[in-house]
Amino acid sequence: MATRREGVPHLPLHGVLVLFTLFTLYPILWVITIAFSGRQNLAIATLPSEPSTMDRLRAITPWPEVWSLSNFTSVMTDQPFARWMLNSAIIALGTTVVGVFLACTAAYAFSRFRFPGQRAGMMAFLVSQMFPGTLMLIPLFIILVQWLGLGSSRLGLIIVYATTSIPFSVWMLKGYFDTIPKDLEEAALMEGASVGRIFWSIILPLAKPAVAVTALFSFMTAWNEFILAATFMDQEAMYTAPVGLRFFVGGFSQQWGYFAAGSIIVSVPVVLLFLFLQKYLVSGLTAGSVKG
Amino acid sequence: MNPPEKTPPGLRRPRALVGLALALGLGLVLAYSLLAQALAASARQSDQRRDVITLNALADLVRRAGGSGDGVRAVVSSWQSLLPQGSDVRVIAFSGIRLEASTFSEDQGDKAAPRRLAREEKPLYDRGQELRRAVETHREEGGARKPELADQPLPDGRRLLSAPVEVDGTVVGTVELATPAVPAVPPPGLTPALLAFFLPLLALAALSFAPLRRQWQLVAVAAVAFVAGLGGYARYSLNALEEGVRGSQAGVADQLRAMSERARAVMAEQNLATEPPLQPGTWDSDIYRRPQGLLTPEGAVNEVELTRRVEKLRGEASRALLGLGALGLALLLFVGLGGLHRLVATVVEHRQAYGYIVPAMVGMVVLVFFPFFYGITLSFTDANLYNTNEPLSAIWIGLRNYQEILGDFTIARQAENGAWVFNYLNFYWTLFFTVVWTITNVTIGVSVGLLLALILNTPNLAMRPLYRVLLILPWAMPNYITALIWKGMFHQQFGVVNHVLRMFGGQGLSWFESPFTSFLTALATNGWLSFPFMMVVSLGALQSIPMELYEAARVDGASRWQQFLSITLPSLKPALVPAIILSVVWTFNMFNIIFLVTEGEPGNSTEILVTQAYKYAFQRYRYGYAAAYSTVIFGILLLYSVVQNRLSRATEAT
Numbered sequence: 031m032a033t034r035r036e037g038v039p040h041l042p043l044h045g046v047l048v049l050f051t052l053f054t055l056y057p058i059l060w061v062i063t064i065a066f067s068g069r070q071n072l073a074i075a076t077l078p079s080e081p082s083t084m085d086r087l088r089a090i091t092p093w094p095e096v097w098s099l100s101n102f103t104s105v106m107t108d109q110p111f112a113r114w115m116l117n118s119a120i121i122a123l124g125t126t127v128v129g130v131f132l133a134c135t136a137a138y139a140f141s142r143f144r145f146p147g148q149r150a151g152m153m154a155f156l157v158s159q160m161f162p163g164t165l166m167l168i169p170l171f172i173i174l175v176q177w178l179g180l181g182s183s184r185l186g187l188i189i190v191y192a193t194t195s196i197p198f199s200v201w202m203l204k205g206y207f208d209t210i211p212k213d214l215e216e217a218a219l220m221e222g223a224s225v226g227r228i229f230w231s232i233i234l235p236l237a238k239p240a241v242a243v244t245a246l247f248s249f250m251t252a253w254n255e256f257i258l259a260a261t262f263m264d265q266e267a268m269y270t271a272p273v274g275l276r277f278f279v280g281g282f283s284q285q286w287g288y289f290a291a292g293s294i295i296v297s298v299p300v301v302l303l304f305l306f307l308q309k310y311l312v313s314g315l316t317a318g319s320v321k322g
Numbered sequence: 323m324n325p326p327e328k329t330p331p332g333l334r335r336p337r338a339l340v341g342l343a344l345a346l347g348l349g350l351v352l353a354y355s356l357l358a359q360a361l362a363a364s365a366r367q368s369d370q371r372r373d374v375i376t377l378n379a380l381a382d383l384v385r386r387a388g389g390s391g392d393g394v395r396a397v398v399s400s401w402q403s404l405l406p407q408g409s410d411v412r413v414i415a416f417s418g419i420r421l422e423a424s425t426f427s428e429d430q431g432d433k434a435a436p437r438r439l440a441r442e443e444k445p446l447y448d449r450g451q452e453l454r455r456a457v458e459t460h461r462e463e464g465g466a467r468k469p470e471l472a473d474q475p476l477p478d479g480r481r482l483l484s485a486p487v488e489v490d491g492t493v494v495g496t497v498e499l500a501t502p503a504v505p506a507v508p509p510p511g512l513t514p515a516l517l518a519f520f521l522p523l524l525a526l527a528a529l530s531f532a533p534l535r536r537q538w539q540l541v542a543v544a545a546v547a548f549v550a551g552l553g554g555y556a557r558y559s560l561n562a563l564e565e566g567v568r569g570s571q572a573g574v575a576d577q578l579r580a581m582s583e584r585a586r587a588v589m590a591e592q593n594l595a596t597e598p599p600l601q602p603g604t605w606d607s608d609i610y611r612r613p614q615g616l617l618t619p620e621g622a623v624n625e626v627e628l629t630r631r632v633e634k635l636r637g638e639a640s641r642a643l644l645g646l647g648a649l650g651l652a653l654l655l656f657v658g659l660g661g662l663h664r665l666v667a668t669v670v671e672h673r674q675a676y677g678y679i680v681p682a683m684v685g686m687v688v689l690v691f692f693p694f695f696y697g698i699t700l701s702f703t704d705a706n707l708y709n710t711n712e713p714l715s716a717i718w719i720g721l722r723n724y725q726e727i728l729g730d731f732t733i734a735r736q737a738e739n740g741a742w743v744f745n746y747l748n749f750y751w752t753l754f755f756t757v758v759w760t761i762t763n764v765t766i767g768v769s770v771g772l773l774l775a776l777i778l779n780t781p782n783l784a785m786r787p788l789y790r791v792l793l794i795l796p797w798a799m800p801n802y803i804t805a806l807i808w809k810g811m812f813h814q815q816f817g818v819v820n821h822v823l824r825m826f827g828g829q830g831l832s833w834f835e836s837p838f839t840s841f842l843t844a845l846a847t848n849g850w851l852s853f854p855f856m857m858v859v860s861l862g863a864l865q866s867i868p869m870e871l872y873e874a875a876r877v878d879g880a881s882r883w884q885q886f887l888s889i890t891l892p893s894l895k896p897a898l899v900p901a902i903i904l905s906v907v908w909t910f911n912m913f914n915i916i917f918l919v920t921e922g923e924p925g926n927s928t929e930i931l932v933t934q935a936y937k938y939a940f941q942r943y944r945y946g947y948a949a950a951y952s953t954v955i956f957g958i959l960l961l962y963s964v965v966q967n968r969l970s971r972a973t974e975a976t
Binding site: 170289 | 668672674675676677678679681682683685686688689690691692693694696697698700710770773774777778780783784789791792793794795796797798799800801802803804806807808809810811813816817818821822824825850858911913914917918932935936939940945948949951952953955956959960963
């Protein structure tokens with residue numbers, strides 16, 4: 031393609047890139063500004079009654095008038111946000127442990143055994159990914175909240191998140207298990223190892239990278255989930271971080287400072303995780319849909 | 323599958339017998355518990371009716387006594403002797419928030435009525451006010467929506483019933499009656515069920531020695547025995563149920579007559595108002611104070627109405643028993659013809675594989691597949707917040723939800739002044755909006771993503787990794803946070819977007835007050851967060867195109883545009899097409915952005931299908947309707963994936 035000698039000049043390209051980067055960064059800088067402003071206000075700067083163009087420019091420049099950490103300290107201490115983060119962390123960790131364990135065993139069976147119902151089982155997992163969320167939400171609400179009484183409980187959300195994460199995890203893990211050569215297992219079988227032992231001491235250690243990636247995805251999905259949590263958790267003490275953040279700025283509540291500080295605390299870990307994981311995600315997603 | 327003839331002779335008899343035993347056992351246990359429940363419900367109901375009659379009669383007398391004052395106390399004290407052991411009565415008047423009369427043990431001595439209610443007794447007053455509101459609501463609306471009688475358990479195990487006292491059309495107080503706990507109804511006898519279990523089994527055992535050549539013949543005999551056994555028990559239980567219901571009517575009627583006699587006596591004794599004349603028949607009411615209609619005004623059993631009710635009950639019970647029969651028969655055939663045997667054999671043979679899968683599968687079945695089918699079933703009912711405890715058959719409405727959703731084409735109608743009024747709740751409007759939303763978003767995502775990928779793919783471009791990381795950030799941010807941030811930036815008064823507009827001399831817009839600008843806010847938000855995915859996918863595909871192709875093209879004298887059309891685009895296709903397919907589904911289902919940014923404003927005009935379904939379920943509490951709505955969405959997605967599969971197969975073939 032274009033080389034430096036005959037290619038397009040780089041300057042206009044940089045121009046376009048800088049423009050888009052600014053567009054990309056602006057909302058992020060905005061939320062950082064609000065978070066460090068030390069106020070609950072939605073506006074970056076207070077405007078005089080007859081604002082000049084410079085005043086207007088000040089009001090859109092994402093730079094706080096005064097830098098202050100007070101939003102961060104008070105959102106973690108005065109507000110129940112620390113508790114909501116704890117809920118989110120417990121739920122996301124529980125989801126990861128339960129979901130990945132179930133997915134590992136199922137994926138191993140799908141990968142290594144031949145049995146009646148194997149194809150049907152994998153297809154069922156795939157088809158279940160197409161069920162629309164709202165169609166599931168109503169029965170899940172009735173089952174979990176009205177029948178089992180698990181409304182506003184962490185356990186209920188863990189169970190739901192874990193099961194809904196299974197199909198994706200199973201497909202990802204099965205793909206990886208398939209690439210592990212069977213020679214090792216056959217050798218172990220000759221030595222008299224049981225299937226359980228082979229699974230725990232040969233397959234799982236070999237599949238560590240795939241298990242880790244799957245676990246991180248489960249964690250991120252549970253950490254970022256909003257709809258189910260908003261539907262099932264109606265006691266304020268049991269909110270997860272997403273529901274809590276919405277609580278700060280939803281309805282008539284306008285605590286933008288708390289929201290911004292909370293958003294930053296919540297997003298930094300997942301953004302870093304995501305940047306680390308994105309290459310697995312892209313290959314996994316597109317590979318899956320090409321097959322499907 | 324083995325032909326049934328090949329069943330080894332030694333297995334035939336046990337299989338048929340085990341099948342019959344299992345089927346009958348299951349059927350009879352369920353039928354027995356159904357009967358026990360129905361009888362208990364019927365007994366509870368007649369108990370409640372008796373209490374309600376007592377309460378209504380008392381309320382009637384209190385009303386005649388004026389609702390407060392010495393007359394009320396006289397009525398209560400002369401009534402007390404008639405109450406069963408352990409019952410208590412109290413009368414509360416709203417004016418002055420007073421306890422007018424009470425026989426409760428805690429209201430004796432220095433707390434004896436009449437007195438003002440204490441602060442901690444506020445719930446009594448509140449309960450009365452709630453009943454008053456219910457009565458007034460019903461009078462305004464002409465319907466029955468909230469209970470006009472309260473019924474709640476007391477800490478000491480008794481039940482407390484409350485009724486409003488109406489004087490001259492206004493509710494002036496309440497009468498409350500505490501009644502002793504209902505003794506548990508003895509469960510129906512076990513003997514008929516045991517007979518219905520063992521007789522068919524013995525018959526089958528005896529018959530199985532007859533020279534029956536083939537397994538299916540034996541199974542057919544077992545099926546007949548099953549039908550006879552369960553059918554016999556069904557007949558017995560229907561009769562027992564009818565007897566129970568009819569028997570309890572007489573008790574209620576006696577109560578009504580006793581009450582009306584007593585009431586007349588008290589009226590005469592206390593010189594109470596005799597106008598309007600006493601109507602004891604209306605005392606037998608439901609919790610909305612509508613007459614049950616099971617008793618005539620004189621207090622005799624209304625046979626016509628009773629027979630109608632009994633028939634309805636019998637119909638419901640027969641349907642349930644028929645379902646049980648079908649279930650049991652299926653089980654019998656399954657076991658008798660060797661299905662169970664084969665199933666067990668398969669499971670045992672592959673027990674390791676199944677052992678590893680079962681935990682995940684159980685979770686999936688309980689929380690994914692069952693809810694899915696339950697949701698589809700709900701879509702044929704009128705389920706809502708208030709009737710979730712009713713059996714599905716009671717709220718079954720067939721295809722009416724679907725008719726209502728799909729059959730309504732009036733998106734807009736002309737108002738009287740000639741202006742067009744849109745019905746934004748209409749399904750086709752929401753569908754149209756969803757399609758526009760999906761197409762615009764995917765177009766923006768693909769074009770911006772592709773443009774940036776092409777630029778980033780320029781060789782030797784400075785700071786390329788930095789750009790890449792920064793441009794990918796929107797995808798990494800949790801999307802509900804993105805949505806809330808943009809919602810803030812589009813704020814009418816303080817939002818930065820309006821500040822920019824004002825800086826350039828424009829007016830700040832109320833973004834969420836017109837459907838179009840509201841749509842733009844959601845579009846901006848979703849555009850911001852969706853282009854990085856397309857960019858990353860395109861970039862990956864671009865980097866895998868071998869440079870030699872371009873060099874060869876240049877040698878052949880192709881222009882840059884020709885190179886783009888005949889090399890770049892075709893090489894992008896395998897990666898881009900799946901990405902587009904995926905992003906269409908994502909955008910179609912992009913709940914968070916719409917739900918959090920536009921919230922459907924103004925007036926539900928910017929809902930997409932999934933948010934609309936959610937609002938039907940969790941803001942309007944029409945679960946059945948929302949389930950039907952979601953099923954339609956599922957149908958659309960299914961259609962989309964089928965068409966897309968066909969298309970991709972067709973293009974692969976050529």
